[in-house]
Amino acid sequence: MENISKSFKGNQVLDELSFHVNDGEFVTIVGPSGSGKSTLFHLIGGLYTPDSGEIRMDGELMNGQRGAISYTPQSPSLLPWRTVLHNILLGGEIICENNELEAIRMIERAGLKGYEHAYPCELSGGMQQRVSFIRSLMSPQSLICLDEPFSSLDEFTRLDMQNWLLSIWEENKRSILLVTHHIEEALYLSDRIIVLSGKPAKIKKEFIIPFPRPRQESIILSDEFLQWKRTIYNELRGS
Known part of the structure; x- marks a missing residue:
């Protein structure tokens, strides 16, 4: 995504947003409600076209192209x-x-x-x-976009699903872009976390997550994990 901007009826949702997902990487986007996270997926999926900027996959321009x-x-x-x-x-x-x-x-x-x-x-x-x-x-397709896929599940079922997702992903290593409101989920699953600002959305911060893979469930209760959660929470609260 290179300098992507998008407005609807004069209401700007995204403002020159730029980020990338590497081959086989797990990247998560978090942001306040209404910050344009779902709009991003609609743009990547070709349902919308950006007002300006370029969406590229493996170097190929994908603006408005579906099925990628x-x-x-x-x-x-x-x-x-x-x-x-x-x-x-x-x-x-x-x-x-x-x-x-x-x-x-x-x-x-x-x-x-x-x-x-x-x-x-x-x-x-x-x-x-x-x-x-x-x-x-x-x-x-080489890129999987996950739009809060576990949001309707209870806490224990969600964790089971996260562990299952990681085990399957470790085996296949597809590129994944996840949108979630759940900070713990983002930390547990991701290689990188991108924090969006409020509308119009810009990238506030990008975090490289240091936890080794394969991830162990025990890290969720570690002091380091809780410190990371606090850092990202404060970044979001500052949105």
């Missing part, structure tokens, strides 16, 4: 008439690819063995979200 990213929304958004397996295979079907054996392996890896032919209404919220993320992983 894999997207996991806040709600699982599974098609209710398709089974778990056929929801996961959807991205491949769009480009006339079928990788059913890999999909079944990923379903088993997610702890959903035996649910391949179940329908979304037969799954819990956490199970549906796992299916949604596997669908993103099985799509061919």
Whole structure:
């Protein structure tokens, strides 16, 4: 993202925003409500075009181009008439690819063995979200955008899902851009955290997270983790 600005009916949402995601990197964006985080995903996904600036992927200009990213929304958004397996295979079907054996392996890896032919209404919220993320992983795009995918889950289910996400990501190392309001989630998952200001959004601060990988759940209660949480919280409060 190079000097991206976006306004709606004279209301400026983004102001010359610039950042990047490296290959295989996990980057999280945090910011106050209404700071344009969802607008960013709409721009990256080609649903909107920026008023100015350039969106590039592997050097190619992507302004207004759709189909370049894999997207996991806040709600699982599974098609209710398709089974778990056929929801996961959807991205491949769009480009006339079928990788059913890999999909079944990923379903088993997610702890959903035996649910391949179940329908979304037969799954819990956490199970549906796992299916949604596997669908993103099985799509061919190199960048996955996650829009607060665990916001509807309780604290313990959220942590289980974070651990599962990290284990799957460590195996595949896709580039991930996450939007969340949850500071602990951002710290636990990310290589870098980008803090946005209030509207019109600019980048206030960027933090490189020092915790080694694979991440251990015990770091969440460490003094260093709590100090990082305090630092990012204060940065956000200053927005």
